Amino acid sequence: MFGYRVPRADEAMLISGGKGSGVSPFRVVTGHGAFVLPVFRKVQFLTLSLFEAEVEEPCVTKQGIALTVKAVIAAKIGSDNDSIVNAGQRFLSDQTQMATLTGRIFAGHLRSIIGSMTVEEIITERQKLAGEVLEGSKEEMARMGLLVDALQIQNIDDGGLGYIKAMAAPHNARIQQQAQIAQANANQAAAEAEQQSLRAQSQFQRDTAVTQAGYTAETQAAQAKSAQAGPLAQAQAQREVIAAQTELAQRNAELRQQQLVAEVVKPAEADAERVRILARADAEKVQIQAAAAASSNRVALDQALIAQLPQIVEKAAAGLAGANMTVVNGSDGLSDLVTGLAGQGVAIFNALKGDVGSDHDKNNRSQDSGRTGATATNPDTKGIEGREQGPQV
Structure with a gap:
């Protein structure tokens, strides 16, 4: 419009x-x-936009050391009417003068503030330096309608004197020492970590080898046990067979022993007992004959034989008691046995009577010859033995 x-x-x-x-x-x-x-x-x-002013000013510190300080200022015209009016009256015809004038103002305040500080303070307290410069220029900048947004100290140089470098040397040495110590500690930690890793690897390898060896041993043991299972079972079966055969042999031996006792020992013992009984009977017979011959008394001899007859029968029965005999027909068989024994006793009595008569007629023979003839040649004695062996009822 x-x-x-x-x-x-x-x-x-x-x-x-x-x-x-x-x-x-x-x-x-x-x-x-x-x-x-x-x-x-x-x-x-x-313009109300922000502008920048650079300052690079040689300054002298409180210690008399020359420094070159470089700083950057960011400033603008204030937004209020008074600031705009003040700036318009001063910079409207040549607005580029705002940056130039601002740099010169700050350069003066910078020289003034640095002159009251030491190099150590300037180096270590840059923020303090910037704050004091801003505070010192604040009033002048306000009169020109300018407002400082920021002040930054960019560089401080001693012009090759080496003061700042020397000042930093102890710190550098300490830092380097700390760095070396830190590096040594790091190297040591790395070496320890590496050794620990190697030990862990060795331990793991050893454990793995031990575990594998254990598995191998178990596998081999299982295989060996499996391979031995058949022979062991066969040996066990053979052992059981041998044990059964041994037991059977023992039982057969016991049975055979019992058979030998029943078939050989008992009959032999019975025969021996029978022989002993007959021998005793012959001896008693001889004694009776000798007594009869000595007394020449036939009646006394008969009485003596009759008196001895029960004992002879009893001993003959005792001799046959252990013989291998079978008794049948119950009480009838037993009666027959007793009758046979009594008949044998009568036969023995009759034989003894005949022998005694013959001996009485032959008084001139000696007693020993009569005993021998009666024992060896008497047919009645043989009959008695036959009868003792014969009766099995």
Whole structure:
């Protein structure tokens, strides 16, 4: 629209030519437009954007050491009307002078502040230095309508004197020492870690080898046991067979022993007992004959034989008691046996009587010859033996 002007967002529109307010020779318009009468009014624009000023100034410290300090200032015109009016009155015709003038102002304050500080303070307390410079220039910058956003000390140089380097030498040495110690500790820790890793690997390898050896031994033992299972079972079966055969042989031996006792020993013992009984009977017979011959008394001899007959029968029965005999027919068989024994006793009595008569007629023979003939040649004695062996009822 004709006569209507609008400033940019970072500009202030200054309208001059009208009636002033008595304080400002122009009207300030920001953030909106305004009608400007041509010819009667004049419009100018003042930038409100940020500008940068660099300062590189040689300074002398409190210790008399020359330093070159480089700093950067970020500043702008204030947003209020007073700041815009003050800046417009000073920089509207040449707005580039704002950065130049700001740098010169800060250079002066920087020399002043550094002159009251030592190199050590400047190096170690840069923020303090920047704060004091800002505080010292604040009033002057406000009068020009400028506002400092930031001040940064970029570099401090002693011009090759080596003071700053020498000042840093102890710290560098300590840092290097600490670095070397740290490196040594790191190397030692790395070596220990490596050794620990090697030990762990060795331990793991050993455990693995032991475990594998154990598995191998168990496998071999199982295989050996499996291979021996068949022979062991066969040996066990053979052992059981041998044990059964041994037991059977023992039982057969016991049975054979019992058979030998029943078939050989008992009959032999019975025969021996029978022989002994007959021998005793012959001896008693001889004694009776001798007694009869000596007394020449046939009646006494008969009585003596009759008196001895029960004992002879009893001993003959006792001799046959252990013989291998079978008794049948119950009580009848037993009666027959007793009858046979009694008949044998009568036969023995009759034989003895005949022998005694013959001996009485032959008194001239000796007693020993009569005993021998009676024992060896008497047919009745043989009959008795036959009868003793014969009766089995």
